[in-house]
């Protein structure tokens with residue numbers, strides 16, 4: 152049975168991870184996401200489901216613990232915030248290279264450097280364009296509510312195992328910290344040894360007589376083989392683009408103008424859409440739910456319908472590059488954003504729409 | 512004594528030594544004379560003798576032994592440079608009934624991976640760490656390692672390690688022995704048959720400790736890197752005895768039985 156609770160985004164994610172049948176969480180404290188591990192430690196999931204929770208010595212250690220756990224076919228996850236996620240990048244690249252499933256939560260804050268503990272969306276490039284070294288992609292989910300913080304824990308594991316790929320949940324300090332009503336799924340069982348053997352035959356669980364040894368590595372010194380491996384990875388990413396693109400279109404049917412925004416910016420933009428519609432201006436909101444794969448096709452289609460597009464991001468404008476790629480030069484695409492941990496207000500967005508798109 | 516032909520020599524009744532099945536038939540990628548191969552064999556023989564091949568997960572480092580998984584016929588994971596103890600931590604926590612070990616060089620374990628090493632040891636993870644200390648970065652072509660001796664030449668200390676600017680060699684094994692999480696800390700070598708036997712006993716003890724859930728066992732093997740040291744294998748072993756052993760004395764450092 153589903154259960155209704157009032158929770159912080161970070162707590163909802165932690166609870167949902169337990170219920171998704173996670174086997175292990177490895178983390179390191181950083182604001183504004185520390186509630187994830189605090190909640191897990193208080194909840195003692197080891198007694199509830201057998202899930203283990205470990206406070207690592209650093210984000211580097213934590214992501215490498217995720218590597219080790221994922222390589223055993225287990226459902227493992229970590230969470231952090233921007234500076235910590237920067238530290239995880241080498242590990243993420245190894246995980247992508249070795250094709251291991253895992254869930255990583257980034258409750259993003261403002262940067263660069265130590266920046267601020269307030270929310271920001273300036274990790275879009277890091278999340279969607281690599282971050283670590285090599286040609287790899289993570290599947291990136293962008294929640295805009297506490298409900299989605301919970302839902303994406305389970306969905307994240309599902310997608311991670313479907314594609315043997317790391318899934319990043321790119322949230323921000325506002326969604327991590329705010330409290331909302333959330334409907335929680337029922338407890339899903341953890342994988343049994345039998346399920347791991349059958350569903351993830353590549354997992355390192357000890358070489359039994361009936362099979363060859365399993366090796367988890369991202370290394371191939373033979374460049375020709377390494378290129379083939381890279382081609383396989385690229386084919387997998389194209390497959391994700393085909394099957395997993397997710398978005399929400401709000402009031403887009405009759406829209407003459409469009410806002411594209413995700414996460415916290417999407418919530419504020421929705422209010423801005425209401426305000427603009429009250430003025431008689433037909434504005435729609437396209438909210439990407441997956442940042443990779445990016446909803447390029449739907450934005451390209453809307454570009455034929457609208458007169459101009461405003462992207463709203465809590466950054467200097469990063470996602471706008473993907474919107475412009477989708478749109479080409481057909482209509483004007485402009486950015487509005489605040490940085491350094493400042494959340495834009497709906498009226499600021501309305502003003503920007505007037506100045507940069509409608510009047511501009 | 513009658514001459515024995517090659518064919519006769521290969522008859523099963525004349526065999527006095529056999530490679531363990533836990534080593535694959537793949538030719539080792541190590542330089543002739545290097546201690547890595549012997550260390551591999553010892554670890555695999557111990558797993559074989561304990562009959563735990565099907566329950567063991569090994570973690571290979573970044574370094575010359577990055578390809579250990581090509582030679583060790585068990586399930587293995589290759590870890591990022593220095594991170595093997597963190598990787599092993601998760602594997603063991605999620606599979607407490609399995610045997611887990613890391614196999615790491617000195618650059619991997621005592622420079623870039625110092626934090627992971629110290630903290631896995633301090634948490635007393637119930638794993639085995641095999642530490643190959645050859646005083647140099649072998650894989651990348653003989654650069655200075657945290658364990659390079661004072662005055663010792665390497666490609667990044669071409670005039671010898673100057674401790675005033677490059678620091679002193681790190682006796683990480685002695686440091687680790689201080690931590691309550693470690694149960695057994697020992698330093699061995701593999702350059703003579705007698706030392707091979709001792710090392711094998713130490714490795715066996717380490718895995719037996721893991722079987723008994725006792726905590727972390729740490730086996731350092733002081734080894735040569737004839738290529739990196741720019742010596743013949745024999746010279747390198749002599750140099751090791753004369754120079755490495757006085758600084759890194761062999762023997763048990765901590766035994767908590």
Ligand SMILES: Cc1ncc(C[n+]2csc(CCOP(=O)(O)OP(=O)(O)O)c2C)c(N)n1
Nearest residue numbers: 573574575592616617618619647648649650
């Ligand atoms: C993050 C990172 N930094 C540097 C390297 C390059 N690198 C590969 S092996 C190695 C040194 C290995 O030396 P050691 O651990 O002593 O092992 P050995 O090769 O001597 O057995 C270095 C620096 C790397 N692969 N990754």
Ligand code: SF4
Nearest residue numbers: 542545575649736737
């Ligand atoms: S470079 Fe040194 S450590 Fe590496 S295989 Fe050769 S002798 Fe051994």
